[in-house]
Every structure is written in C-alpha cells, then in structure tokens.
Amino acid sequence: MLRLIVSRLAGGVAVLAAVATITFLLLHAAPGGPFSRERRLQPAVQRNIEDRYHLHDPLWQQYGRYMSGLARGDLGHSMKRPETVGAIIKRHFPYSLTLGLMAIGFAAVFGTLLGVLAAARKNTWVDYTAMSVALIGISIPSLVLGPIAIRYLALELGWVPAARADGVVGYLAPAAVLGLIYAGTIARLARASMIETLGADYIRTARAKGVSERGVVWRHGLRLGLLPVVSYLGPATAGLISGSFVVEKIFQIPGLGFYFVDSVTSRDYPVLTGLLVFYVGFLVLFNLLVDLAYGWIDPRIRHSERAA
Amino acid sequence: MSAPRSLGREAWRRLRKNRMAFACLIGFAVIALACFVGPVVCGWFGLDATTLDLELLAAPPSAAHPLGTDNLGRDLLVRVLVGGRIAIVVGLTATAVALVIGVAWGAIAGYAGGRVDAVMMRVVDVMYGFPTIVFVVVIRAVFDTHSLVSLFALIGAVSWLTMARIVRGQVLSLRQREFIEAARAIGASPARIVLYHVIPNTLGTVVVYATVLIPQAMLTETFLSFIGLGVQAPLASWGTLVTEGSTQVAVSPWVLAGPGLAMGLTIFALNFLGDGLRDAIDPQTR
Numbered sequence: 264m265l266r267l268i269v270s271r272l273a274g275g276v277a278v279l280a281a282v283a284t285i286t287f288l289l290l291h292a293a294p295g296g297p298f299s300r301e302r303r304l305q306p307a308v309q310r311n312i313e314d315r316y317h318l319h320d321p322l323w324q325q326y327g328r329y330m331s332g333l334a335r336g337d338l339g340h341s342m343k344r345p346e347t348v349g350a351i352i353k354r355h356f357p358y359s360l361t362l363g364l365m366a367i368g369f370a371a372v373f374g375t376l377l378g379v380l381a382a383a384r385k386n387t388w389v390d391y392t393a394m395s396v397a398l399i400g401i402s403i404p405s406l407v408l409g410p411i412a413i414r415y416l417a418l419e420l421g422w423v424p425a426a427r428a429d430g431v432v433g434y435l436a437p438a439a440v441l442g443l444i445y446a447g448t449i450a451r452l453a454r455a456s457m458i459e460t461l462g463a464d465y466i467r468t469a470r471a472k473g474v475s476e477r478g479v480v481w482r483h484g485l486r487l488g489l490l491p492v493v494s495y496l497g498p499a500t501a502g503l504i505s506g507s508f509v510v511e512k513i514f515q516i517p518g519l520g521f522y523f524v525d526s527v528t529s530r531d532y533p534v535l536t537g538l539l540v541f542y543v544g545f546l547v548l549f550n551l552l553v554d555l556a557y558g559w560i561d562p563r564i565r566h567s568e569r570a571a
Numbered sequence: 572m573s574a575p576r577s578l579g580r581e582a583w584r585r586l587r588k589n590r591m592a593f594a595c596l597i598g599f600a601v602i603a604l605a606c607f608v609g610p611v612v613c614g615w616f617g618l619d620a621t622t623l624d625l626e627l628l629a630a631p632p633s634a635a636h637p638l639g640t641d642n643l644g645r646d647l648l649v650r651v652l653v654g655g656r657i658a659i660v661v662g663l664t665a666t667a668v669a670l671v672i673g674v675a676w677g678a679i680a681g682y683a684g685g686r687v688d689a690v691m692m693r694v695v696d697v698m699y700g701f702p703t704i705v706f707v708v709v710i711r712a713v714f715d716t717h718s719l720v721s722l723f724a725l726i727g728a729v730s731w732l733t734m735a736r737i738v739r740g741q742v743l744s745l746r747q748r749e750f751i752e753a754a755r756a757i758g759a760s761p762a763r764i765v766l767y768h769v770i771p772n773t774l775g776t777v778v779v780y781a782t783v784l785i786p787q788a789m790l791t792e793t794f795l796s797f798i799g800l801g802v803q804a805p806l807a808s809w810g811t812l813v814t815e816g817s818t819q820v821a822v823s824p825w826v827l828a829g830p831g832l833a834m835g836l837t838i839f840a841l842n843f844l845g846d847g848l849r850d851a852i853d854p855q856t857r
Contacts, residue, residue: 278697281697282697282701285701289710398839398842399835401838401842402786402835402838402842403831403835403838404790404793404831404834404835404838406793406794406813406814406817407813407816407817407831407834407835409817410816410817410820410827411820411827411831413820413821414820508797508798509794509797513817524798528799528800539701
C-alpha cells in the first residue's frame with residue numbers, strides 16, 4: 264500500500280514537472296510577450312520592465328529559476344497584477360472549491376440514482392425516462408442552462424439569488440447547472456456497469472440466498488457497479504474545483520475560472536503556469552485517491568498486480 | 572432460405588428498428604439540411620442574416636421574424652441557420668481530424684506493441700493530464716489566429732486522445748485473432764495488415780465514438796466563442812449566438828431560446844444516435 268502511494272506520488276511529481284515545462288516552453292516559443300502592446304513604450308522603459316521579470320536572461324536560466332521556485336512551492340509573481348500567483352489562488356480558490364464540491368456532490372448522488380434505477384428496471388419506462396434525463400443533461404450547454412436558471416429561478420421565482428453567491432443557497436443554482444452535465448455522464452456510466460454487475464455470479468448467489476431485490480441492487484450490486492463512477496469522479500472533481508469559467512462568469516462567482524482565461528489572453532505567464540500546476544496537482548492527488556478507493560471497494564484489486 | 576447478411580447490414584437493420592435513434596438520425600439530417608439550404612430559401616422571402624430591421628430591435632417572435640430579432644434588429648431564424656453551418660462544419664471537420672489522428676495513433680501503438688506502444692501511450696497519458704481546452708486557448712490566443720480552418724484543426728487535434736485509447740484496446744485483441752495471423756503468414760507487410768485488416772475491424776467502435784465527438788467539438792466551439800477566441804463577427808456560429816443570448820436573457824429571452832434550442836436538439840440527437848449505433852453494432856450491451 265505504502266509503495267503504491269510513494270510510486271504514484273513520484274509519478275505525479277514527474278507529470279507536474281512535465282506540464283510546467285511544456286507550458287513554459289509553449290508560452291516562450293510564442294511570438295510577442297506580456298509587455299508588447301500597440302503603443303510602444305520608450306525602449307528604456309520597456310527594457311526596465313522586462314528586466315524586472317528577467318525576460319532577457321537566457322531561456323534555460325529563466326526556466327531554471329521558475330522550476331527551482333516551483334520546487335520550493337513558490338509559483339512566482341503575476342506580470343499584470345501587483346500580487347503573487349499564490350495570493351490569487353488563496354483568495355479565489357475557496358469560491359471555486361465550494362462550487363465544485365457542491366456540483367460534484369450533486370452530480371454523484373443524482374447521477375448514481377438515475378443510473379442504478381435505470382439498470383435495476385432495465386428496458387422499462389423507468390430506464391427510458393432516467394436515461395433521457397441523463398442525455399438531456401449532457402446535451403444542454405451550461406451557457407444555455409445557466410441564463411435560463413437565472414431568469415426563471417432567480418428573477419421570476421426569486422428562489423435563489425441571481426448572482427454573487429453568498430452562503431449555501433447562493434451556490435445551489437450554479438452547482439446544479441454545473442453538475443448536471445456530470446450527472447448525465449455518471450448516470451450512463453453507472454447504468455452500463457450496474458447492468459454488467461447485476462449479471463454476475465455473486466449477485467445470483469445473493470438472490471439465491473434470499474436477499475431482497477433492494478438489498479441486491481443497493482448493497483451487493485452498487486459496491487462493484489460503482490467502480491467506473493469512482494474512477495470518473497477523480498479527474499472530474501479535480502477539474503471542477505479548479506474553476507469553471509462559464510458558470511462562474513454567468514453567476515458572477517469570483518472563482519479561479521476567470522484567471523485561467525484572463526491569464527491566457529493577457530499573457531500573464533506565471534499565473535497561467537501556476538494555475539495549471541495547481542490543477543494538475545489536484546488531478547494527480549484525486550487519481551491516487553481513486554486508486555486507493557478501488558482497493559478499498561474491491562479487495563481483489565488490492566491483491567492483484569494493479570498495485571505494482 | 573435468405574441470403575446471409577453482412578454485419579453492416581445487420582447493424583443497419585437493428586438501427587432502423589430502434590425508432591428513437593432512427594428519428595434522431597433523420598432529425599440531425601433535417602437540421603443539417605435546413606442550415607445549408609434554409610438561408611437561401613429565407614433569402615427569397617427577404618430575410619437574411621445581416622440586414623438590420625431598425626423598426627424591430629430585439630423584437631419577440633412574430634410573423635415577419637419567426638424566432639424574433641436580436642438587439643441590432645437582425646433576423647434570428649436566418650442567423651441560427653447560418654450559425655448552424657459553422658457549428659456543423661466545426662463538428663464534422665474536428666471529428667474527422669480527431670478520427671484520423673486517433674485511429675492511426677491507436678492502431679500503430681496497439682499493433683506494434685512493446686516499447687513503441689508504451690511510449691505512444693505515455694504521450695497520451697501526459698496529454699490527458701493537460702486540460703485540452705487550455706491547449707486550444709493558449710495556441711489561439713498566443714499565436715493570435717482567427718482563421719476558421721485553424722479553429723477546426725485545433726479542436727480536432729486535442730480530441731483524439733480517447734479515440735486512440737479505444738482503438739488501441741480493440742487492436743490489442745484483434746492482433747491475437749487467426750485472420751491476422753493468416754495475413755502475416757502469407758507475408759503481408761505490417762502496414763498492409765494495419766490498413767486492410769486491423770483498421771476496418773475497428774470501424775464500428777470508431778463510428779460510435781465519432782457521433783459523440785461531433786457534439787463535443789460543438790461545445791468546445793461554444794466555449795471558445797464565449798471567451799472571445801472562437802468565430803469572429805460578422806460571422807455567427809451557435810457559440811456566438813448563444814453567448815449573445817446569454818447576456819440578454821433577462822430582457823429578451825428569445826435571443827437565447829432560438830440558438831439554444833437548435834444547439835440542444837442537435838447535440839441531443841447526435842448523442843442519442845451514438846447510443847443507438849452502439850446498440851446496433853454491439854447488441855450485447857443493451
């Protein structure tokens with residue numbers, strides 16, 4: 264177990280370094296820089312600004328400086344704002360985290376419910392209804408659903424605030440809009456895998472021993488049937504909590520999503536690289552958690568070669 | 572006794588029997604046809620995508636403008652149809668690009684095996700770790716391109732990863748089969764085996780996944796348009812129209828309703844069709 268964790272973390276660090284390197288090189292290979300603009304500054308001024316960020320050093324020196332900072336947990340200083348990348352993340356991450364966790368929680372519960380119901384009542388109207396709901400969830404872009412939710416839930420019914428979420432109630436609408444797509448995917452994964460699981464021998468044994476249908480589905484079947492959902496939840500959670508531009512913008516939530524896009528369009532290299540590293544860090548972490556959860560859910564996996 | 576039917580024909584028959592999926596296929600064809608022919612027909616009635624009707628700014632649906640007008644007085648029906656052209660072309664070309672890269676990558680990795688396979692799949696793993704949308708955004712913003720072709724190609728170039736994995740998995744099992752062994756025995760070159768024997772046998776799965784890729788590419792285009800890196804004005808795509816509508820939903824909801832509905836229906840039809848195709852090609856999953 265410990266060996267698994269250590270080796271996965273080492274692999275994760277390698278992926279992090281690779282992502283930081285690729286982003287760094289990609290950004291520096293591109294024409295233009297963060298301080299090139301339409302109206303030319305005086306050459307001396309331009310030079311001074313660029314010197315401050317060491318933009319005239321050889322590339323390998325810039326790279327070495329950035330990576331050694333990264334190794335010490337220092338993400339660098341924004342080139343456009345008077346603050347460090349760490350400060351930006353610290354201030355805005357809590358919003359994205361709250362929204363993301365609520366969205367993934369909603370998606371996991373609602374999606375699993377739909378998928379399991381559909382599998383348990385395979386090829387009946389329950390199945391068709393549940394799967395249609397899931398498919399509709401996947402098919403409506405949040406850019407369409409979000410404004411509709413604001414108009415009807417917030418402006419006409421007044422159930423939730425239209426923007427600027429405060430407290431749990433304020434996050435309900437954006438979390439539902441954001442989570443619906445994931446719920447649809449989870450429902451489809453859960454249905455396919457539950458159908459397979461419910462056909463397994465050990466389920467027949469459970470039935471033969473007289474376990475109630477409800478117990479068979481929700482206790483015996485669900486445990487294994489949820490494995491694909493669990494492995495989907497890892498990357499999905501990482502993606503959701505590191506900021507979702509569209510939903511955050513529509514509902515005016517001051518999360519990290521804005522900085523992802525803004526750092527690209529304004530060429531704020533340290534912010535973009537920092538945010539990417541932050542996201543990939545979560546990705547590695549949650550994928551590791553998924554693997555650990557796998558061993559806990561299905562002991563057979565713990566003892567097989569998967570741990571290697 | 573009836574003649575034995577080919578697998579493809581058998582699958583087609585099963586798809587026809589799945590009424591909803593078949594309806595979705597027809598539905599998508601109708602939408603696509605409307606988008607490409609519709610604007611011409613509307614032109615005969617004096618409606619086009621750019622004329623400003625200054626009497627009717629942001630007007631609700633009426634006989635003159637069935638889907639209403641936007642805040643510049645442009646007819647939304649024609650704009651939705653014209654926008655659909657770009658959305659559909661984006662979906663199809665990006666999918667084609669992803670298809671070519673993904674199938675080639677997966678087939679080569681799976682068939683070569685060993686170290687080649689390991690390296691090629693590590694590349695896929697690393698790219699998976701990267702939020703693909705960031706790739707597109709970075710390249711479009713940094714290289715400052717607004718060309719449509721590069722938009723299509725880029726969306727395709729980041730969407731092939733899952734395709735490569737799926738194809739590789741299929742090839743791994745195909746590789747062990749007798750008919751591949753036989754081809755090798757009669758001296759067929761690896762390239763010939765991959766092109767003529769391996770890839771054709773993965774096409775069923777590939778087609779199913781392709782129908783899912785089209786809506787994904789459309790959604791990517793929408794996102795890019797939302798952040799201002801997609802299709803540039805005066806061109807309109809469903810992405811730009813939905814973006815426009817999303818800002819006016821409080822006062823003129825029809826500006827969002829038209830394009831939103833068109834997009835939702837198209838994506839729903841394609842997703843449903845994908846499910847139907849999967850069931851038709853591999854009936855065991857149902």
